[in-house]
Amino acid sequence: xxxxxxLDKIKSTPVPTVKKVxxxxxxxxxxxxxxxxxxxxxKAEEIVAISIDIGQGDEEIDExxxxxxxxxxxxxxxxxxxxxxEVWLAxxxxxxxxxxxxxxxxSMTRQIIxxxxxxxxxxxxxxxxxxxxxxxxNDQYRMHNVFKxxxxxxxILVPVRDFDLTRGxxxxxxxxxxxxxxxxxxxxxxxxxxxxxxxxxxxxxxxELPDHIWMWYxxxxxxxxQPEIVEIEFKEGIPVSLNQRPVSLAQIVxxxxxxxxxxxxxxxxxxxxxxxxxKSREIYEAPAAAIIxxxxxxxxxxxxxxxxxxxxxxxxPKWAYLIYHGMAYHPLRSALDAFITETxxxxxxxxxxxxxxxxxxxxxxxxxxGLFSQEIRSIKGKSFDQRMCADAAQVRGIPFxxxxxxxxxxx
Numbered sequence: 001x002x003x004x005x006x007l008d009k010i011k012s013t014p015v016p017t018v019k020k021v022x023x024x025x026x027x028x029x030x031x032x033x034x035x036x037x038x039x040x041x042x043k044a045e046e047i048v049a050i051s052i053d054i055g056q057g058d059e060e061i062d063e064x065x066x067x068x069x070x071x072x073x074x075x076x077x078x079x080x081x082x083x084x085x086e087v088w089l090a091x092x093x094x095x096x097x098x099x100x101x102x103x104x105x106x107s108m109t110r111q112i113i114x115x116x117x118x119x120x121x122x123x124x125x126x127x128x129x130x131x132x133x134x135x136x137x138n139d140q141y142r143m144h145n146v147f148k149x150x151x152x153x154x155x156i157l158v159p160v161r162d163f164d165l166t167r168g169x170x171x172x173x174x175x176x177x178x179x180x181x182x183x184x185x186x187x188x189x190x191x192x193x194x195x196x197x198x199x200x201x202x203x204x205x206x207x208e209l210p211d212h213i214w215m216w217y218x219x220x221x222x223x224x225x226q227p228e229i230v231e232i233e234f235k236e237g238i239p240v241s242l243n244q245r246p247v248s249l250a251q252i253v254x255x256x257x258x259x260x261x262x263x264x265x266x267x268x269x270x271x272x273x274x275x276x277x278x279k280s281r282e283i284y285e286a287p288a289a290a291i292i293x294x295x296x297x298x299x300x301x302x303x304x305x306x307x308x309x310x311x312x313x314x315x316x317p318k319w320a321y322l323i324y325h326g327m328a329y330h331p332l333r334s335a336l337d338a339f340i341t342e343t344x345x346x347x348x349x350x351x352x353x354x355x356x357x358x359x360x361x362x363x364x365x366x367x368x369x370g371l372f373s374q375e376i377r378s379i380k381g382k383s384f385d386q387r388m389c390a391d392a393a394q395v396r397g398i399p400f401x402x403x404x405x406x407x408x409x410x411x
Contacts, residue, residue: 003176006169010041013163016155018044018128022121024113024143025049025075027064029181030132030160033170035071036177037159038130048124051075052113054084055193055250067180078116085250088112089194091337092323094237094344096297096312099320101270102282103289105195110139111328114146121151128155135161137201138275142326149329167202191215193253195286203281209269216261217285220357223264227356229363230259232292234299234351237344239292253288260287263355275325294360295351302370303346315339 021044025031038044051064061077068075088108091097097104114131121129129147133140140158147156160170174181190197198213211219232252233241242252260266266287271279300309315336322333349367353360376383 001169001172003172006165006172007176010163015042016128016157018042018155018157020044020046020048020124020126021128021130021157022048022050022117022124022126023130024117024132025051025064025068026132027051027060027067028132029167029170029174030134032067032071032179032181033174033177034130034132034157034159035073036173036179038157040177041159042130042157044128047073048121048126049073049075050117050120051077052116053077053079053081054109054112055081056191060191063182067182070178070180076120078120080112080116081250084109084112084192085248085253089249089253090238091340092194093239093292093296094340094347095319095336096293096300096316097320097323098293098316099324100272101268102272102284102324103195103286103293104320104323105192105286105289106190106197106200107138107142107324107326108328109190109192110142111146111323111326114143115150115329118147118150118154121154126154128157130157130159132160133158134201135164136276136278138324138326141275142328145326146329189213193250193257194289195284198283198285200282201280203283205281207281209283213283214261214267214285216257216287217267218261218264219267220264223262223357227354228259228263229352229354230256230291231350231352232295233349234296235348237296237299237347241350253292256288256291258287260291260355261285264358265355265360266290291353291355291360295353295362296347298362298365299347299349299351299367300343302349302365302367302372304343305371308343312340312343 021038021042023031023034023038025035035047035049038047049068051061053061065075092104092108099107117129129151131139131143133143140161144156147154159165165173171181173179189199196215231241231243232239238249239252240246242255257266266285266289268282268284268286270282272282273279300312304312319333319336319340322328322330322336327333346369348369349365351365352363354363375381
């Protein structure tokens with residue numbers, strides 16, 4: 001499609017009148033184009049570009065600043081790494097966060113970013129907010145819900161969706177208006193320390209994945225031929241030590257991404273059912289999440305009662321569902337977190353594990369709050385008089401005896 005045709009399509013679309021607009025600016029194609037659209041189409045008098053550091057790394061942040069300089073505007077930079085790790089990432093670990101195989105990450109960060117952008121937009125006196133979602137994905141709902149929660153009176157501009165732009169048309173507009181594009185993967189990538197999303201919504205059904213797309217993960221055939229031993233300590237459900245070094249979660253996760261990825265851990269290639277109930281093939285890499293969540297689930301089995309575990313398995317998918325579906329600030333999420341947090345008081349322990357060509361093998365477990373009593377449960381020793389259980393078994397069998405008397409015949 002020619003640039004004239006694209007511009008005609010935009011001109012034929014009614015746009016709201018705006019004066020001062022806040023934009024969630026990441027330096028990616030969508031948000032960079034958003035700045036140009038605010039100037040050329042929406043005719044905004046003032047633009048407040050807000051960039052949020054949630055741990056995507058210095059390289060990505062520096063690149064966004066470079067693009068902003070080319071486009072001749074400055075950003076309001078907000079550091080939210082601590083909130084992401086100490087609050088939201090901690091919640092995700094304690095909730096064993098998993099949405100159909102995806103360790104919720106981008107779905108969290110979108111809403112953290114949206115909240116801060118909305119709050120700042122209100123404080124700066126803006127009358128609108130612009131964000132770069134498409135009409136085929138999930139983020140339009142996540143951002144919209146949070147904007148309406150924290151800035152209910154502001155107009156919401158979603159130009160890629162509202163002008164019905166394809167990726168190719170966006171790129172053509174960028175070339176036309178001199179917007180720098182450095183996207184090397186069709187569809188881009190979205191990186192947090194917890195999980196990296198690759199080319200979301202742009203991967204075909206049987207498309208081969210080249211090795212160069214990975215940041216941490218390397219395939220088994222390129223992984224070391226010798227295993228690596230790692231030790232992780234948990235307190236109240238959160239990793240607090242790596243290889244006997246007390247370090248913060250913000251330090252542990254990046255280190256485990258490097259270590260786990262090196263040993264072919266963390267690749268996710270899955271079908272995902274989005275908010276619109278449309279399936280997409282999604283590619284993620286999350287080495288640290290794979291390791292930490294495996295150990296955390298095992299530690300809960302070690303430390304929690306059977307009834308706590310079974311009820312928590314009902315709570316966990318609902319927690320992930322809320323986050324994924326743009327309801328991170330819904331009252332139910334807070335209520336679920338109250339239960340989850342209460343369970344984690346006894347989830348303490350130390351694990352040694354072996355990483356080797358995609359495998360995570362637990363070598364040893366230790367916990368002062370664990371409920372596994374080897375001396376009582378083991379059939380090797382005499383811990384109590386087994387004859388005490390005969391009467392209990394008789395009583396437990398009475399309902400089945402009654403069923404048999406009724407003539408019940410199992411199928």
